[in-house]
Each structure stands twice: as structure tokens, then as C-alpha cells.
Amino acid sequence: MTAEERRVPARGGRRMTWGDRDFEFPEQPVASLSDIDEFLEEGGGGGEGSRGSFSSEEGLEDDEEGEGSCNNAEESKKFWETQHQLLQGVLCRSSSTATRIRNATKVALKEVRAAGIPCGCRPSAAAADCRSCLMREVCVRLQSAGFNAAVCKSKWRSSSYMPSGEHTFLDVVDDSAGPKKGGVRVVIELNFRAEFVIARACGDYDRLVQRLPEVFVGKVERLQGVIKILCAAAKKCMKERKMHMGPWRKHRYMQAKWLGTCERTAPLALAGPPVIGFFSDGRRKPKASMLTLDLHEKLPDAHRTAVEVL
Template sequence: MENVPVTRQNSDEIDKFLDGAASFADMMFGFMDEKSNDFDEKNLEDSVGGDDEDDAQVEQRRVFWETHEQLLQATLFRTTTLESRIRQATKEALSELGAVGVQCVCRRQVAVDCRRCLQRELSVRLQTAGFNCYICKSKWRSSPEIPSGEYSYLEVLDKSNPKKGDVRVVIELNFRAEFEMARASEDYNKLIARLPELFVGKAERLKALIKILCVAAKKCMKEKKMHLAPWRKHKYMQAKWLGTYERTSAAPLPVGYSDRLQKPKASLLTFDLKENSPAMHYSAVEVVR
């Protein structure tokens, strides 16, 4: 399917499409919730070994996954000019960071691919490119349905159209990985493979995608005769990007800060010995904080 550029004039049509996608996913949730009432431990035991399906069941499963794949692709590819601009700027910034590297300031023992520092550097570069980019941290409490948790991601607020108000565009650097499941079916894995690793899209688009993918995850686990993990449920996934969150603006590192961090740290216990007795070989003790 081609990625057709969309102008501001017909962006309203995209919003209507996203509302329709969300409504369809809501309908599917209702249907599957009704069916799931009969799926208890007894049914799970009785179904073991009953892998035979009639032609009608095979056809229903095929239609379900084909429909979801089409809906997923349509939701992903109907992008607006604003989303395309932010996506391109994000890719360019990531490319630059990949070339120069990201200086971790968290002082962790393992600082390779530090998500927090990558988000900070990326946010600063997008601000420099003219976007109102922020780091968002969501946090939610536990409930009978899902455990508590917290999550961080980026967002851009576009204020260019006063009539529509602030338009929120979410940036997720590991979008595909957030929906991968270790014991998923072939149909589900095929659907997830359609997702981009870098997601840049309006909150409405993300909301529609979460519903589509959570319906698919629930269907997958039911076909596998397994229970859906609490952290895979719709309410949990929605809380990550669409729940209550705090927004902060990233600031660039002070000049020379990264250079100071790169200096090796040695213990003072061996410093004088090495200075006064060059013939003696003592290894410096690394300070781990």
C-alpha cells in the first residue's frame, strides 16, 4: 500500500477515519468480551487436544486476521503533513545521534543504549529543529485488572492551528517491541511485523492502533488457549501513552560536561603510590557509583 501524502485540507477526513477505526476496534472488544465469559479453567482443560477445526472456524479466523491487517495498514499509512514532518526530523536526528553517539549522564554501570539519555538528546534536537518537543512520563496505579507501572516517551505539541487547539503527536522509539509476545501465533507475528519500530503519530491514531493490536493479542491468546497477561491488556497499553503523565522540557548539556564525564575515575588510595614510586606497579581502583 502506498504512503499517500496528505495535506491540511483533507486532514479532517483522516481524523474521521481514525474515529471509525477506533469504533470498529471497540465493537471487536465488545464481541470478544462476550465470548471470553465462557473461557474459564474448565473450558481450558476440556479444550486440550481439541485442535480440530471445521471449515467455518478456519474461515472466520482467516477473515479476522486479514481484516485486522488491512485496518492496521490503513491506520498507519494515512498520515498527515505534520506527522510526516516530525517523522522525517526524528529520523534525521536519530541518524545524527547514531553517528556521534549518545553521552550517557545517568552514571549507570551499563550505559549502552540508555533510553533516558537518548530521549533527552532527541528532544533537544527536535526543539532545535523548531518543534515543541517534550519528555513525558506516565504513571498509573494498580487495579484488579492491571498492575501499576510507569513509562517514558516523547511528544510534540503543535500549536499552529488555534481552531483545533494543541495537537499532540506521540513519538515512540520502540513501538513494535512493545507489542511483541514470546509465544504468539504466526498470524499475530505477521501482524506485528507490519508495525514500524519508530512510531510518530497523533494521539488519535495511536489510540486506534492500540485498540486494533490489543484485540489481536486477545484473539491470539484465545486461539493458543492461554490467558492474556495483565501487561498486554488494552487498559495497561493505553495507560502507557494515553494516561496521566508529567511533561518536562529537555535542556542541552552544559558546554564541556560530556568531556568531564569521559575522564577516567581512579581511587585516591593508589594515586600517591604511583606518583612517588614509579617502579612499583599498582592498578588504579575504579570507582563505581
């Protein structure tokens, strides 16, 4: 652009000519320092006021999170209250058959603990402290009371959704209703509460487990209801504690313990004559020593030579 092409711009603006076209640029007002200070004080330009606006938005987000956690707390409280009510309803239901077997089981347990029967697995221990011996002694007494009792052993193979395992418990099959209706099966678990205990569980789950009976005696339908309630509670507890739920805590695994295929075995005392080394009631016989054996009575015709003991 030559010098002739430049023209004096109008007041308050600026005009430039390029070729045959004129371009006008209005003069922009220059901000003073006071204007800049006023702008910053009003919160413009990313100053402190701008940061204040972001903090207020963060405050709104915190309020939303707090409201969500409050809702979660209410939902959790409602869930545990519902589980307690469901469990109470299931435990209160009982039939006359299960009540008779429950009372007989209590009597059998008292007799075993009061008798001080030695353990058949460990001679230094008592049968009441050994799970297998305690089940055998209780089963013997239930059979003596006229019940079709047996020791049951369930066993299941490993699959894609649960590991293999096995479990031993008692059951009674009641055939008093007649062959047409079939037998009623009553499951007896002498250490029922411990089967649902979880390490580092939340307080709500622990309180739910404490409501379980130490000795469970009930029909299969009643046991199914208890398992369903406790497994749902265990899942909720693990989620709240942010812990992994092992497959042995899940519903299918717990059902396999008592409700899967099992083998019923009559206790040794009533299945036949006692084996060598045991009394008829299942107690282990004391071992004889050669030092206490009277050779004079056992071998009357044997030649004996007197030996002087110095």
C-alpha cells in the same frame, strides 16, 4: 390349585384356570440355532452389526466436529485478514505535521548514532544503546529544530482491572494552528514494535506485529487505532493458543502507557545550565584525578619541598 382344576390345554397353547377365570397362554415358538445365527448376522441383539451401527454414528459426530473446525479455521483466517487491512489503513493515514516531526526524528536518530555520544548512565556504553539517554538526545535535537518536544512519563495506580506501572516516551505539541484550535499532540515511541511482542505467539500475530514501525510518530487518534487493533489481535492469539492473557496486554493497560496522564519534562541540556559533571550537550565530563592536578598552578604561593624519588 387342585388336580380337578387343571385341564388339558388346547394344541399349540396352554390353558390354566384359577378360581372362576380361565387364562390362555399361546405357545411361544422356540428359536433354532440357525435362526439365532441369522439374527446375529443381520445385526440384532447387540452383536457386531450393533457395534457397527454405533461406529457409524460416531463417524457422523466426527464429521460434524471436522466441519466445525473447518468453519473455525475460516473464521480465524478472515479475522487476521481483516486485522491486516485495518492496520494498513491506520498506518497509511498521516498529517503534514506528523510527517514533519517524523522526518526530524529520523534525522535526530541518525545524528545520535553517528556521533557516538557516550551514555550518561553508564560511561562504558553509548547513548544510542540507552533508552533514557537516547530519548534525551533526540528531544534536544527536536527542540533545536524548533519543535515543542519533551520527555513524557506516564504513571498509573493499580486497580481491579490492571496493575500499576509507568512508561517513558516523547511527544511534540504543535501550536501552529493557533490558540483557538488548540495544540496538536504527536506521540513519539522509539521502540514501538517491541511493546507488542508476545512470547510464544501464533504466526498470524507475529506477522501483524512485524508490520508495525520500529519508531512510531503519529497523532493520538492514530495511536488509539493501532492499540485497538493489536489488543484485539492479542486476545484472539491467546484464545487460539489457549493461553492466559495478562492484564498488561489488555486495551486499558496499553492505552495508559501513551494516552493516560503524563508529566512533560524538558531535557537537561535546554532546561537550564548544565549540572556539575556534564557538558552542555548532556555528555558526562571525565573525572579528574589528583595525580593529574598541577599543584604549582593551583597553589602558586604554597611552600614546596623538593623530594628525591629513588
